[in-house]
Amino acid sequence: MKRLVILGGGESGVGTAILGKKKGYEVFVSDKGKIKDNYIKVLEHFEIDWEDEQHTESKILNADLVMKSPGIPDKVPLVVKLKEKGIPVISEIEFASKYTNATIIGITGSNGKTTTTMLTNHLLKNAGLSVGMAGNIGDSYAKMVAENNFDYYVLEISSFQLDGIVDFKPHIAILTNISPDHLDRYDYKYENYIASKFRIAENQTEDDYLIYDADDKDLNDWLSKHPVKSKLLPFSIEKEMGEGAYSTNENIQITINNDTLKMTTESLALEGKHNLKNTMAASTAAKLIGIRKETIRQSVANFQGAEHRLEKVLKIHHVEYINDSKATNVNATYYALESMKTPTVWIVGGVDKGNDYMSLMPFVREKVKAIICLGKDNSKIIDAFGNVVDLLVETYAMDEAIKVAYKIAERGDTVLLSPACASFDLFNNYEDRGNQFKAAVKNL
Template identity: 85%
Template sequence: MQRLVILGGGESGVGTAILAKKKGYEVFVSDKGIIKDKYRKVLEHFEIEWEDQQHTEEKILNADVVMKSPGIPDKIALIQKLKEKKIPVISEIEFASKYTDAKIIGITGSNGKTTTTMLVNHILKSEGLHVGMAGNIGDSYAKMVAENDFEYYVLEISSFQLDGIVDFKPHIAILTNISPDHLDRYDYKYENYIASKFRIAENQTEDDYFIYDADDKDLTDWLKKHPVKAKLMPYSIERTIEEGAFSTNKDITITTNNDTLKMKTDSLSLEGKHNLKNTMAASTASKLIGIRKETIRNSVANFQGAEHRLEKVLKIHHVEYINDSKATNVNATYYALDSVRTPTVWIVGGVDKGNDYKSLMPLVREKVKAIICLGKDNTKIIEAFGNVVDLIVEAYDMSETVKIAYKMAERGDTVLLSPACASFDLFDNYEDRGNQFKAAVQNL
């Protein structure tokens, strides 16, 4: 009997434990933090041995294989010891994929992956396909594989999850874009992060498809130097594409296998250039697996976007309040500011991941009338925009922030929460930050 040790007793760890137990492994779950009650109960129900608030090395270093949760960096001593002993350390995505024959659509990218994943899932479900959505979103992929027999999986995959793959291969891979993010995990080398994202295509063959943004220079430059085997399906809003997707002002044209689908851009439920691209990527993937044109058209017209991503909260006295708490990097905030059409009171700040705010300058000059910094340390933001925006104030809780925004905003303005930073200084996570924003707006 093979021994599987799982590091991390959260959603992916416990899901993997359930699948491994079902497949006859001896399973041990170890978490340095505290395992939540709901997960403890599941482990006890399945009679899986576990520990928390420690890693007992003798119980870990005797593993045949280790599954580590994406939040654990490779640099820690325990992982280094496992590697020295040549014990494979893999991700949940790698482990679970061995136990399903379902067709996999895998989606990665610095931004847009959640929206694209949800949209692909929505289109496939609308066609009546038996589909599971997992990965970096929703329920554990391994748990789904253990409990269901889906024909298709739509997986949102982070770079951390891709770092732990060996044989994992999606039939269709989507790479939405690349911008510097999480560089603290990649020795502060952008090329290491890019290489990690491209692992989504490394096991693909000529029978598979690779959908990507042809307007993203970092991505296309990398692809020229490191070609992939899969059939390339680019999409663009800057030039025409023969095989793939492109958009002119009013139309989207998607061509796969000599068959073309046309849609009007004004029929899409999602606004902004970035969402036009997300829609092209999702529609191309759906068309490649044979979804009917009518289903794709209807699905992109009635899709409700991801929570905390450019989510319209309320309009109060002709001022629009938008929750974009999921914008945890500069690139995501760029898209948010780009999609706003009116003078903006911008709420920004949090835990800076080595941000460079230069790319936001033109948009801030053009659209932002006031900035509210919501973070423990706002020095960098004040230095970056102090000469560009006349009104910059600091706030330290959400209720105060929203009250200040309410006073600053005038008829026809937008109040935009798009932090460009992680949330852990003042909030549990970006969802908590977004929910507090919505509650504060509703209490005005």
């Protein structure tokens, strides 16, 4: 019996354990931290051997195969030892894909991947297809493969998950965009991070498709030097595309094999230029699968966006409160500020991942009337914008930040939480930060 060792007892780890057990592996789950009670119950229900708060090397280094949680870097001594012994260390998507014949749509990119994944799933569901949505979002992909027999999977895939693939290939890959993020995991080399994202296409053949942002210089440069085998379907809001998608101010046009779908941009449920791109990417995938034009038009018109991503919370005294807590990097906040149409009170700050705020300067000058810092150390934000806005206030708790915003904001303004930073200084995670924002707004 082959031994499958799983490092990390979270969603992907436990899901992989269930699938591994079902496929006849001897399974062992090991987590250096504490495994949550609900996951322990699942492991015990399936009679899967586990440990937490330690890695017992004698039980790990005898594996035939190791599935590593995406949160564990490759440089960890235990992972290095495994690789030196020639034991394959793979990701959940690599493991689970071996056990399904479903058509896979894989979505990666620095920003926009969650929205694009949710919208693609929405398009397929509305068309009546049998589809599972997994990966970086929602339930474990491996668990879905163990328990369902879907015809399609829509997977949100991070670069960390792509680092652990060998044979994985989606039939349709979407690369939303690329911007420097997580560089600490890539020796601070941007090209290593770009290479990692492009692994989504490395096993594709000429029968597969790569949908990508043709306006992204880094993507274009990389593709010109490292061609892929798959058929390219670019999308653009800057130039006309023969094959692929492009948009003018009023319309979106998607052409595949001389068949064109047209939609008005006015009918889209999601606002902002970045969401125009997300919509083009998802709709191109839907059209490739053969979903009817009318179904695509209806689906993009009635889609509800992702929670904590430009999520409209409430209007109080004609002031709109928007929760964009999922904006954990500068690029995500760039899109948020770009889509603001009214004077904005911007709540920003948290754990800075070496942020460069300069790209936000034009939007801050044009749209932001006040900045509320929300973090333990706000010095970089103060240095960047202290002289640009009339009012900058430091706060150290969400309630406090919302009370200040309520005092500053006037009729017709927007209060935007778009932190551009990770949340771990004051919150458990970005969801906790977003939920506290919503609760504080509702308490006004």
